[in-house]
Amino acid sequence: MEMSRLELMPGVWLNHLRSDKFKTACLSVSLLTQLTRETASMNALIPYVLRRGCALYGDMDALSARLDELYGTAIEPVVRRIGEIQCIGFYASIPEREFLPGKEDVLRPACELLGELLLHPATRGGLLLPQYVDSEREKMLDALRARVNDKRSYAVKRCVEEMCCFEDFSAGRLGSEEEMRAVRYAKLSKHYRSLLQSSPVEIFYCGRAERDSLAAVLRDVLATLPRGEIDEEIGTEIRMNALEDQPREVTEPMDVTQGKLVVGFRLGECMEDPDPAALTVFNGVFGCGSASKLFVNVREKLQLCYDAGSMLDTHKGLLLAAAGIDFDKKEAVQEEIFRQLEAMRRGEISDEELQAARAGAAADLRMAEDSQGDLEGFWLSQIVRGLDYGPSELAELCGEVTKEEVAAVAQSVDCDLIYFLTGSAEESADEEEEL
Amino acid sequence: MKKRSFEQIGESLYEERLPNGLRVCVVPKKGFRSCCAVLAVDYGGAHRRFFLEGSPCETPAGTAHYLEHKCFDLPEGDRTLEILTARGADPNASTGPDMTAYYFQCTEDFEENLRLLLHLVSTPYFTEETVEKERGIITQEILMGEDDPGLRLYYRLLGMLYERHPARERVAGTAESIREITAETLALCHRAFYAPGRLALCVEGDVDPERILALAREAFPPEPQPLPEPDFGPAESLLPLERFSREEAEISAPQFVIGAKFLPAAQGGEALRQRLVASLAVRTFLGHSSPFFTGLYAEGLLNLDFGVDIEYVPQAATLTLGGESRDPEAVLAALRKAVEELAAQGLDEERFRRAKRASLGARLRALEDFESVCFALAAGLFEGYCALDSLTMLGNVEKAECERFLLDALQPERLALAVFEPKKEG
Numbered sequence: 056m057e058m059s060r061l062e063l064m065p066g067v068w069l070n071h072l073r074s075d076k077f078k079t080a081c082l083s084v085s086l087l088t089q090l091t092r093e094t095a096s097m098n099a100l101i102p103y104v105l106r107r108g109c110a111l112y113g114d115m116d117a118l119s120a121r122l123d124e125l126y127g128t129a130i131e132p133v134v135r136r137i138g139e140i141q142c143i144g145f146y147a148s149i150p151e152r153e154f155l156p157g158k159e160d161v162l163r164p165a166c167e168l169l170g171e172l173l174l175h176p177a178t179r180g181g182l183l184l185p186q187y188v189d190s191e192r193e194k195m196l197d198a199l200r201a202r203v204n205d206k207r208s209y210a211v212k213r214c215v216e217e218m219c220c221f222e223d224f225s226a227g228r229l230g231s232e233e234e235m236r237a238v239r240y241a242k243l244s245k246h247y248r249s250l251l252q253s254s255p256v257e258i259f260y261c262g263r264a265e266r267d268s269l270a271a272v273l274r275d276v277l278a279t280l281p282r283g284e285i286d287e288e289i290g291t292e293i294r295m296n297a298l299e300d301q302p303r304e305v306t307e308p309m310d311v312t313q314g315k316l317v318v319g320f321r322l323g324e325c326m327e328d329p330d331p332a333a334l335t336v337f338n339g340v341f342g343c344g345s346a347s348k349l350f351v352n353v354r355e356k357l358q359l360c361y362d363a364g365s366m367l368d369t370h371k372g373l374l375l376a377a378a379g380i381d382f383d384k385k386e387a388v389q390e391e392i393f394r395q396l397e398a399m400r401r402g403e404i405s406d407e408e409l410q411a412a413r414a415g416a417a418a419d420l421r422m423a424e425d426s427q428g429d430l431e432g433f434w435l436s437q438i439v440r441g442l443d444y445g446p447s448e449l450a451e452l453c454g455e456v457t458k459e460e461v462a463a464v465a466q467s468v469d470c471d472l473i474y475f476l477t478g479s480a481e482e483s484a485d486e487e488e489e490l
Numbered sequence: 491m492k493k494r495s496f497e498q499i500g501e502s503l504y505e506e507r508l509p510n511g512l513r514v515c516v517v518p519k520k521g522f523r524s525c526c527a528v529l530a531v532d533y534g535g536a537h538r539r540f541f542l543e544g545s546p547c548e549t550p551a552g553t554a555h556y557l558e559h560k561c562f563d564l565p566e567g568d569r570t571l572e573i574l575t576a577r578g579a580d581p582n583a584s585t586g587p588d589m590t591a592y593y594f595q596c597t598e599d600f601e602e603n604l605r606l607l608l609h610l611v612s613t614p615y616f617t618e619e620t621v622e623k624e625r626g627i628i629t630q631e632i633l634m635g636e637d638d639p640g641l642r643l644y645y646r647l648l649g650m651l652y653e654r655h656p657a658r659e660r661v662a663g664t665a666e667s668i669r670e671i672t673a674e675t676l677a678l679c680h681r682a683f684y685a686p687g688r689l690a691l692c693v694e695g696d697v698d699p700e701r702i703l704a705l706a707r708e709a710f711p712p713e714p715q716p717l718p719e720p721d722f723g724p725a726e727s728l729l730p731l732e733r734f735s736r737e738e739a740e741i742s743a744p745q746f747v748i749g750a751k752f753l754p755a756a757q758g759g760e761a762l763r764q765r766l767v768a769s770l771a772v773r774t775f776l777g778h779s780s781p782f783f784t785g786l787y788a789e790g791l792l793n794l795d796f797g798v799d800i801e802y803v804p805q806a807a808t809l810t811l812g813g814e815s816r817d818p819e820a821v822l823a824a825l826r827k828a829v830e831e832l833a834a835q836g837l838d839e840e841r842f843r844r845a846k847r848a849s850l851g852a853r854l855r856a857l858e859d860f861e862s863v864c865f866a867l868a869a870g871l872f873e874g875y876c877a878l879d880s881l882t883m884l885g886n887v888e889k890a891e892c893e894r895f896l897l898d899a900l901q902p903e904r905l906a907l908a909v910f911e912p913k914k915e916g
Contacts, residue, residue: 076521078499078854115787119779123844127851150851154499194793197814200742206637310740310913312633346575354627361630379634407576414578414598421597422580425524427858 056424058434058445059266063258063274066285070434071269072261078154080162080262081427083133084173085144085435086254089289090136090223096230097238097246100188100195102132102143104243107187108177112168121168125161126150130169136228137439138291138370142257143250145169146431151263162264163272170276174251183247188240199232203309206476210315211366211377214474217305218319222294224371252283257438261427293326293372297471306475313361315476316385318376318392323467326372330460331442332416332452337464338367339412340404341395342376346411348395353378359388370439374468382477389473399465404458412461413454420450491516491699496878499857503867503878504699511687511714513871514706516699517863517878525600525695526860528593529611530868532690533683535661536587536803540718542682547718549679550670551656552628552663555585557676559624561592565615570606579603587657588803589869593861600697601705608709611689614680616673629665639741639910647749647810647908650732654723657803682718686710690871692864722805728752730906739910746909747812748822752899754807762875765802766884768809768899771892772798774837774845775828776811782828791815791824802873809899818909829900832893842889853881 061069088098112118122128128149135142149165152158177184202209212227219225229235260269302318322334342349342365353363363378376392398404423429423446433446491504491514505515535555539548561583562570574581579596581603592611596603635641645660652658662668689710693702728751739745755764776782776798786792796813815821856862863877870877 078857079851115784116779116781119784120841120844123779123848125847125851127848127855129855148855150854154854155850190788190790193790197743197793201814202742204639204741312636313630344575345581346572351572358623358626361627361634379630381630411572411576411578415575415580418578418580418597422524422595425522425860 056445058443061266061270063270064277064280065282067256067277067280068258069266069270069273070257070259070438071266072259072430072434073263073266074261075263076425077262077427078151079427080149080151080260080264081147081431082149082166082169082262083144083146083259083431083435084169085133085135085142085257086250087257087289087439088141088143088250088254088286090139090141090226092223092226092231092234094246095141095226096195096234097243098141098143098250099134099229100191100235100238100243101247101250102134102145103191103195104183104187105172105176106130106132106145107191108184109171110175110177111171113177125165125168126155128161128165128168130165130172134228135435137436138368139223140289140291140439141228142435145172148427149262153263162262166272166276174277174279182244183240185240188238188243192235192238195229195235196232199229199235206309206311206315207377207379210317210474210476211375213305213307213476214317214319214375214472215373217303217474218373218472221298222292248281252281253286255285255287255289257435259431259434261430291370294321295323295326295372296321297469302470303472305472306477308477311476311478313379314382314385314478316378316380316388317474318389318470319472319474320374320376320468320470322372322374322464323469325464325467329369329372331369332449333456333460333464334367334369335416336409336412336453336456337461338365338374339415340408340461341365341399341465344411344415346408346415348399348408349376349378349392352395353388353391357387357391359384359391363388370436385475385477393470396465396468399462402458402462404461409458409461413456416453417450420446420453491703494876496881499854499878499881501857501878503876506703508686508707509714510710510712511685512706512710513690514703515690515692515867515871516697516702517694517867518697518699519695522696523597524595524860525597525693525697526593526595526864527604527607527691527693528591528861528864528868529607530690530692530865530872531590531611531684532688532872533590533679534586534588534803535659536656536722537683537720538656539721539723540682541721542678542718543716547678547682549675550663551659551667552661553671553675553679554590555662556624556628556668556671557679558583558585558590559628560616560621560676561610563615563620564610564613568620570610574603574606577603581607585661587661587801589872591865591868593864595860600695601701604693604702604705605709608691608705611684612709614677614684616676618673621671621673621676625668628662628668632660632662632665632668635660635662639739639745642739643745643747643812643908643910644810646735646737647747647906648808650735650906650908651730651749651751651808652806653726653731655726655806656722657806657808685715685717687714687717690868692867692871694860694863720804725805726751728904730904733906736909736911738913741910741912743814744816744818744909744911745812745814746818746821746907747810748825748905748907749808749810750899750904750906752807752809754802754805757874759875761873762870762879762883766880766887767891767895768800770845770849770884770887771895772800772809773849774842774892775832775896777845779845779848780841782824786821786824791817791820818907822905822907825900825905826902829897829902833897836893837889839889842892846884846887849884850881853884
């Protein structure tokens with residue numbers, strides 16, 4: 056599969072991946088913008104408001120009837136955070152005509168509908184409809200409040216928020232409740248217009264259509280996209296070191312039966328010239344997957360918890376180690392996490408561990424080639440980084456990562472904050488007294 | 491192996507049943523790097539009582555799940571998962587109320603990995619020590635589920651719907667129930683339910699079907715083994731035990747689930763047809779493009795989390811719809827009203843036609859995911875149908891059948907509503 060990249064209009068790029076493998080084609084449109092606390096909530100709300108209705112299909116009833124007619128073509132709002140770049144837009148999944156009765160073409164009408172949603176929203180007096188804005192804002196507020204429902208991901212998010220409290224990264228994918236509550240339709244309409252004018256736009260397609268015929272359709276569909284001065288300066292600020300000499304500690308009580316420990320690290324100097332392959336293999340050895348040090352030692356050998364693992368944000372330069380544990384095991388698990396990292400710093404990485412991490416990373420990447428959703432996510436991330444190689448190439452690179460390179464990442468990592476979601480309210484009362 | 495072609499979707503399927511009863515089916519996929527293998531066992535959390543060679547057996551809640559965990563132990567060690575992972579495979583296992591599955595996806599060493607998967611499922615090795623060692627891990631997993639409001643709410647509803655059927659209990663059991671599980675319990679259940687006659691191996695990927703069959707043949711004894719007779723107790727009334735419940739939980743907004751029981755069809759083509767009718771009926775009447783959903787969404791009573799699910803277990807079938815809502819009782823009232831209108835007017839012809847098109851697209855999309863294809867094939871093999879027939883059969887599902895299904899399953903007296911509300915401040 057060859058990726059080809061073509062500028063359709065100023066700052067609007069089509070990333071085209073031709074493939075005959077799939078039953079459906081995937082088409083995504085992302086507007087890229089700088090993540091800030093002030094605008095994150097408005098940005099996040101926009102695709103959801105647009106998805107409520109456009110000039111041609113004014114409400115959900117009409118829109119979903121149209122999507123059903125197009126053989127269940129799905130067009131979903133998407134809001135992502137890639138480092139400190141917020142990507143908002145739509146992800147469409149479109150059945151390939153080869154498998155439809157009468158080989159009916161739904162790609163063109165699907166592109167047209169996508170264009171309508173993006174560019175010609177339902178408006179009154181040139182402004183987004185207040186009832187759509189209000190109702191989507193309330194749903195977003197529900198979603199922001201619902202973060203607490205999934206305790207594991209809540210703990211991870213809280214750790215990141217505390218860790219990056221002086222950075223825009225802490226704004227989160229959807230922004231804050233406070234900013235969200237303040238969004239009104241007139242201001243949002245204005246913001247939407249300026250976003251259309253200034254955002255770089257990345258379109259990703261994977262399917263059977265040829266590049267040039269698709270490009271022609273998309274140029275038609277996007278003909279009315281206003282283009283002003285494109286904001287090319289967007290990017291992510293990377294903090295190399297912990298905020299304080301000693302890791303900060305945050306403990307929060309909640310009515311839970313199991314504690315959630317998240318240890319947050321900065322990836323450190325290795326982010327000056329990040330090597331995606333080395334970082335991925337490092338994470339595999341440390342805590343990603345059932346052959347990793349954390350899984351084997353914290354879960355299997357010491358029986359300290361049910362789940363233990365680590366995750367990376369290679370754009371922002373963060374490493375998070377998380378575990379679900381009994382409340383009284385916090386110190387023990389925390390110590391074990393540091394012990395495993397120390398061992399890696401000393402280069403104590405067995406051939407088996409390295410081989411498992413390399414093979415796991417390579418297999419995940421190769422498997423991504425068989426999934427359109429994974430391909431789309433991978434390429435958008437590559438585009439943001441300005442890289443042009445595909446999952447297979449990165450898989451090859453992962454296969455060549457050495458122990459020394461993994462140890463170098465471990466040495467570069469710096470613990471910034473330890474977050475603990477605990478069940479006992481008494482413990483937190485003690486904490487408050489100390490403060 | 492017997493080959494069947496499905497031209498409309500551009501797929502073919504190879505299948506065979508070995509003399510020992512093991513079913514094997516393979517969907518070859520040229521041009522894909524990933525291979526997926528699912529070895530499924532016709533045994534889940536609901537199979538708690540059974541007869542084996544005439545003797546009655548009763549096992550604690552959570553046995554099937556415990557057995558799934560311990561199946562990864564072999565006489566040569568307990569590092570099977572790590573061996574598979576070290577080769578770059580992505581192994582996993584899951585236990586549902588009706589089925590246990592061991593599976594992996596990989597891009598390299600597929601045959602070697604499959605051999606190991608077959609070996610671990612066909613090799614019982616349980617000692618008091620290894621079984622004891624797992625108890626803490628499984629207890630943590632159970633506790634983790636108790637912190638999941640969605641899961642707790644779902645089981646609250648099942649407890650309101652079912653009086654005795656084991657579908658009402660959590661598949662993983664409780665911290666108490668699993669205390670009674672011993673090496674002996676696991677060995678008994680392995681002997682009973684992991685007989686080749688209750689297993690199905692489903693593979694999708696760029697593989698040679700005959701090689702898969704040969705590997706499957708090597709892994710198990712050639713003769714059939716005695717099969718258990720599961721006992722789910724006498725049939726239950728279709729009415730719920732309890733119609734309404736409300737509790738507080740550590741959540742941000744009220745969550746609800748509405749449910750009803752209906753009679754599952756007999757095995758074979760009827761079972762597949764019932765599944766297709768039910769899913770198309772539900773899509774037309776309650777799906778994201780139904781007037782029921784779009785109306786409540788516009789009123790702010792439902793959001794995009796709203797979903798409908800149908801679960802089939804032996805001798806029981808449950809329809810549930812749920813999500814977040816500031817007023818779950820208003821959602822229930824709207825549902826009752828929609829059912830009344832349905833009884834008077836039937837489903838809208840145009841909506842039904844569109845829903846069928848949308849369903850075709852959704853089924854094409856589902857074919858992209860090897861794992862879910864293999865799971866669907868296995869479930870079909872146990873129920874006596876072929877999951878890939880669904881795309882052709884869908885074309886001739888009629889509106890009247892869907893109406894009959896909805897009017898039966900959603901009768902007002904059959905509905906139960908369970909609600910979790912956020913804890914009051916202070």
